[in-house]
Amino acid sequence: MSRQESPNMCEWLELYMLGGLSQSEREQMEEHLSHCEACKKEREELKAVTDLLPYTAEPVAVPDGMKQRVLGRILGSEADHSGQPSLTGASALQEQIQEQKQAQKDYRVTDASAAAELQKHAGTAQPEPVPAGEHEPVSARRPAGKRSRTFIRRAAGIGIAAAAVILGWVNMQLREDVRSLKGLNASLQQSVSSLQGQLTLAGQPSQASKANKVVKLNPAVEGIVAQGLATIVIDAKGTHLLVQAENLPALRDSQAFQVWLIKGEQKVNAGTFLPQGGSGALYYTFEPQDYDTVAITLEPDAGGTQPRGSLVLAAKI
Numbered sequence: 001m002s003r004q005e006s007p008n009m010c011e012w013l014e015l016y017m018l019g020g021l022s023q024s025e026r027e028q029m030e031e032h033l034s035h036c037e038a039c040k041k042e043r044e045e046l047k048a049v050t051d052l053l054p055y056t057a058e059p060v061a062v063p064d065g066m067k068q069r070v071l072g073r074i075l076g077s078e079a080d081h082s083g084q085p086s087l088t089g090a091s092a093l094q095e096q097i098q099e100q101k102q103a104q105k106d107y108r109v110t111d112a113s114a115a116a117e118l119q120k121h122a123g124t125a126q127p128e129p130v131p132a133g134e135h136e137p138v139s140a141r142r143p144a145g146k147r148s149r150t151f152i153r154r155a156a157g158i159g160i161a162a163a164a165v166i167l168g169w170v171n172m173q174l175r176e177d178v179r180s181l182k183g184l185n186a187s188l189q190q191s192v193s194s195l196q197g198q199l200t201l202a203g204q205p206s207q208a209s210k211a212n213k214v215v216k217l218n219p220a221v222e223g224i225v226a227q228g229l230a231t232i233v234i235d236a237k238g239t240h241l242l243v244q245a246e247n248l249p250a251l252r253d254s255q256a257f258q259v260w261l262i263k264g265e266q267k268v269n270a271g272t273f274l275p276q277g278g279s280g281a282l283y284y285t286f287e288p289q290d291y292d293t294v295a296i297t298l299e300p301d302a303g304g305t306q307p308r309g310s311l312v313l314a315a316k317i
Helices: 009-017 023-033 037-050 064-081 089-120 146-203
Strands: 210-219 227-235 238-246 256-263 266-273 280-285 293-299 310-316
Touching (some): 009 023, 009 146, 037 146, 210 238, 210 293, 238 293, 256 280, 266 280
Antiparallel strands (some): 227 238, 256 266, 256 293, 293 310
């Protein structure tokens, strides 16, 4: 997909600030900036970085020929003002070059003499000012700290450019995270709506309930006088198992009765109940095709996830 087809104009901001958009894209981006407060704020932050980039450029040395041409024009102008006849054409240029060479030789001699004098009087002599019109020595034109300043500017420029790239990458990652969070939020809202619908249905009274099947729960061993029924009920909310028992043995300490749905080696806890006067009941919603047996056990406590106590009643469903 091309940039023109992209639905998110905010992703163009970095290219816009660096001049990487075409004329038509810049117009679209400027129209977007007129009403997007987030992009306006980010543009100001990026502008503070890009405004520092020109200071990272390395200075360019002046060509040698330019110095000679400028000095030639100055010398020619001084000759005109002094009343002396000026030279023109090739002869004037040649004379100016010769004068410049001689001035350079004289300066080197003067500079060597000054250096010798400084060696004799180190720490006491002051450097003489350079006469007007003569060339400055290289050490004067390039102070010792200049290279350090150049290095600092270059390092600062590299750092600023790297920071701009990192900020752009972080900005894109944050936008991806925001899009992911928006998608997750939409999914959560859909789940909440579904749960609200289920809660609403659960709060309504059962309608058109139908007892689909009733089985008798038989004692598991001889000597147990308890008996019970397991009824499968179907209504608009689903399929439910209603377990009822009576003449159950009395409980001691933390004992409890638990109902189990069984198929093969799989045993699922359908709930726990404490009888009153030897009778108790339990209501559980399930899928009947997943199980073939229902059983009641006497457990040492109500916290078991698998049967640990003795089997009391059971039946095939």
